[in-house]
Amino acid sequence: xxxxxxxxxxxxxxxxxxxxxxxxxxxxxxxxxxxxxxxxxxxxxxxxxxxxxxxxxxxxxxxxxxxxxxxxxxxxxxxxxxxxxxxxxxxxxxxxxxxxxxxxxxxxxxxxxxxxxxxxxxxxxxxxxxxxxxxxxxxxxxxxxxxxxxxxxxxxxxxxxxxxxxxxxxxxxxxxxxxxxxxxxxxxxxxxxxxxxxxxxxxxxxxxxxxxxxxxxxxxxxxxxxxxxxxxxxxxxxxxxxxxxxxxxxxxxxxxxxxxxxxxxxxxxxxxxxxxxxxxxxxxxxxxxxxxxxxxxxxxxxxx
Numbered sequence: 001x002x003x004x005x006x007x008x009x010x011x012x013x014x015x016x017x018x019x020x021x022x023x024x025x026x027x028x029x030x031x032x033x034x035x036x037x038x039x040x041x042x043x044x045x046x047x048x049x050x051x052x053x054x055x056x057x058x059x060x061x062x063x064x065x066x067x068x069x070x071x072x073x074x075x076x077x078x079x080x081x082x083x084x085x086x087x088x089x090x091x092x093x094x095x096x097x098x099x100x101x102x103x104x105x106x107x108x109x110x111x112x113x114x115x116x117x118x119x120x121x122x123x124x125x126x127x128x129x130x131x132x133x134x135x136x137x138x139x140x141x142x143x144x145x146x147x148x149x150x151x152x153x154x155x156x157x158x159x160x161x162x163x164x165x166x167x168x169x170x171x172x173x174x175x176x177x178x179x180x181x182x183x184x185x186x187x188x189x190x191x192x193x194x195x196x197x198x199x200x201x202x203x204x205x206x207x208x209x210x211x212x213x214x215x216x217x218x219x220x221x222x223x224x225x226x227x228x229x230x231x232x233x234x235x236x237x238x239x240x241x242x243x244x245x246x247x248x249x250x251x252x253x254x255x256x257x258x259x260x261x262x263x264x265x266x267x268x269x270x271x272x273x274x275x276x277x278x279x280x281x282x283x284x285x286x287x288x289x290x291x292x293x294x295x296x297x298x299x300x301x302x303x304x
Contacts (some may be wrong), residue, residue: 013139016043017132025121027147033064033127040135056138060149064156081169081212083179086259093260099171100169100181102254112189119251120190122244123219129244130222137233147277148229155225155273159266167212172256187253217258217266223248232278 018040032158037057044053060227090097138145175183223245230238249267252258258266 010136010139014136016286017135019129021125021132025124033061033131036059036127036131039301040131042111056142056145060134060153063153081167081173083169083174085166085179086168086171086214086261087174087180089261090259097171097180098260099183099253099256103183103186105255106254107184107186109184110189112186116186116190116255117193119247119255120187121257122247122251123187123257125244125248126219126222130226133226133230140233142232144229148225151229151273151277152222154277155221155269156218156271158223159213159216162216163213165266166215168215168260169212170214170257170264171259173182173211175256183256186199187257214258214262215265216269217262218267219252219253219258220249220263221266221270224267225274228270228274237245 041050044050053100075230087097105114134145134148134152137148152153164294169177169179171180171183172185174180223241227238227241227245230241232238249263253260253263
């Protein structure tokens with residue numbers, strides 16, 4: 001495939017993903033990994049790459065399913081949920097809890113505004129964005145696809161370990177238990193307005209969510225990881241992802257799903273996963289060791 005035809009295929013697949021996502025939201029279909037896998041298989045069949053697609057994607061999906069299955073078990077495996085850490089951290093940084101302030105400014109209980117629905121849509125692109133990005137990398141370059149998937153899986157399992165060791169409650173749950181001023185779960189209001197006309201079978205919907213998985217915020221971490229790899233592979237053009245990333249950060253904080261500190265920690269996990277899979281930390285460590293060795297030799301030479 002030459003550069004021109006490859007670019008055309010990339011654009012066509014991008015348009016397909018965008019249209020597909022809009023249609024799924026309009027129909028009220030849950031955008032979950034297993035469903036998305038089969039819907040992305042349709043154009044792959046048309047270009048005759050189904051076997052390669054299945055071979056590359058099935059192992060990744062199995063890892064993703066196992067991650068979410070274990071994530072649902074985290075509250076059982078871990079100790080009691082922590083409520084105070086994020087509240088104290090946000091209060092220390094901002095002299096208040098930003099979620100409480102944002103909701104006092106913008107939230108109207110029982111009467112969602114347009115920005116509430118926009119925030120909800122952004123929130124539910126949680127899997128769409130990284131999977132779509134991975135798919136476009138798969139179309140473009142299999143090496144880039146594997147590097148991104150490696151970072152994605154590493155990030156997810158690092159988050160899972162944290163959920164087991166330090167289960168943390170989101171703002172809305174902390175408010176329910178009296179640890180925080182009133183914070184509403186915006187999703188409880190906005191989801192009533194979304195249609196549920198189509199119900200497709202899927203494995204993912206049978207998995208139990210984890211209500212105490214606030215630290216780190218993978219809702220913030222996944223788009224951050226996409227941004228990092230977009231900048232790497234597409235240069236300045238990758239900045240087109242930045243407004244979406246910021247929108248996700250603001251949405252999860254405003255809707256009471258995460259604290260600012262959860263978002264910052266999630267972004268930090270993304271950076272670490274990116275550096276580890278890129279080998280940057282290994283190269284940095286090697287440089288530090290080489291520098292320290294040269295310093296020791298220089299010091300020893302002075303005393304000879």
